[in-house]
Amino acid sequence: MKIILLGPPGAGKGTQAALLMGKYSIPQISTGDMLRAAVQAQSPMGIEAKKHMDAGGLVPDSVVIGIVRERLQEDDCRGGFILDGFPRTLPQADSLKQVLVDLDQELDSVISLQVDTDALVERLTGRRTCADCGKGCHLRFDPPAQDGSCRYCGGELVQRDDDREVTIRNRMKVYQEQTAPLEDYYREQGLLVTVDGMSDISVVQQAIQAALQDC
Numbered sequence: 001m002k003i004i005l006l007g008p009p010g011a012g013k014g015t016q017a018a019l020l021m022g023k024y025s026i027p028q029i030s031t032g033d034m035l036r037a038a039v040q041a042q043s044p045m046g047i048e049a050k051k052h053m054d055a056g057g058l059v060p061d062s063v064v065i066g067i068v069r070e071r072l073q074e075d076d077c078r079g080g081f082i083l084d085g086f087p088r089t090l091p092q093a094d095s096l097k098q099v100l101v102d103l104d105q106e107l108d109s110v111i112s113l114q115v116d117t118d119a120l121v122e123r124l125t126g127r128r129t130c131a132d133c134g135k136g137c138h139l140r141f142d143p144p145a146q147d148g149s150c151r152y153c154g155g156e157l158v159q160r161d162d163d164r165e166v167t168i169r170n171r172m173k174v175y176q177e178q179t180a181p182l183e184d185y186y187r188e189q190g191l192l193v194t195v196d197g198m199s200d201i202s203v204v205q206q207a208i209q210a211a212l213q214d215c
C-alpha cells in the first residue's frame with residue numbers, strides 16, 4: 001500500500017499514519033519528524049531548516065525532496081509506505097512522481113483529512129510529544145498517563161516549538177496557499193479520497209481503512 005496523507009497542520013496525519021503503520025506493516029515517512037531529528041542533531045541541514053520551521057514556513061523543496069528520495073530507496077519501503085507531510089508543494093508532487101517512476105512504483109491513494117480551523121487550533125495547542133519515544137498525544141483528546149508523563153514509556157512530554165498560536169496561524173496560511181492545491185492535482189489523477197477528520201481518532205482510522213479497501 002503506497003499512501004499519501006494530506007491535510008492541514010493538526011489534521012491528524014501523524015496520529016493516523018502511526019495506526020496505519022501498525023495495520024499494514026509499512027513505514028511512516030514523516031518529513032516533519034525527519035527534519036526535527038536533523039534539528040536535534042544540529043546538522044547543517046537541521047540548523048538551516050529550523051529557521052523556516054520556527055516561522056511556520058516551508059523548508060526549501062530541494063532539501064525535502066532529497067530527504068524523501070533517499071528514504072524511499074530503502075528496503076523497508078518496497079512493500080509500501082505512508083507519506084505524512086510530503087508532498088506539500090506542486091514541485092514536490094512532481095518530483096515524487098518522477099522518483100516513483102524511477103523506482104517502478106505507483107501511488108494507491110491520497111487521503112485528504114478534512115478538519116475545521118477551530119478544531120485544528122485546539123488540537124495543536126493541546127498536543128504533546130514524548131521526548132524519549134517520540135509518540136504524540138493530546139492533553140484532552142488522547143490523554144497522557146495520570147502523572148502527566150508519556151503513557152507508552154513514561155518519558156517527559158514536551159510541546160513542539162511551532163505549536164504556539166501565532167506560528168500555528170502561519171502554518172495554516174502556508175497550507176492554504178501552497179499545499180491545498182495538491183487536492184486538485186491528485187483529484188485529476190483519480191487518486192484523491194477526502195475523509196472527515198472531525199470524529200474520534202478510531203472512527204477516522206476506520207474511515208481511512210474503508211477507503212483503502214476500495215483501491
Ligand code: AP5
Nearest residue numbers: 009010011012013014015031032059085123127138141201
Ligand atoms: P509537520 O511535522 O509535517 O507538521 P504539520 O503538517 O504542521 O502537521 P502536524 O504534525 O502539526 O499535524 P498532524 O496532521 O500530524 O496532526 P497530529 O496527528 O499530530 O511539519 C512541521 C514543519 O516542518 C513545517 O511547518 C515545515 O516547516 C517543515 N516541513 C515538513 N514537511 C515539509 C515539506 N514536505 N516541505 C517543506 N517543509 C516541510 O494531531 C495533532 C493533535 O491532535 C495531537 O495531539 C493528536 O493527539 C490530536 N488528534 C489527532 N486526531 C484527532 C482526532 N480525530 N480528534 C481529536 N484529537 C485528535
Ligand code: MG
Nearest residue numbers: 013014015032
Ligand atoms: Mg505530524
Ligand code: ZN
Nearest residue numbers: 130133150153
Ligand atoms: Zn514515550
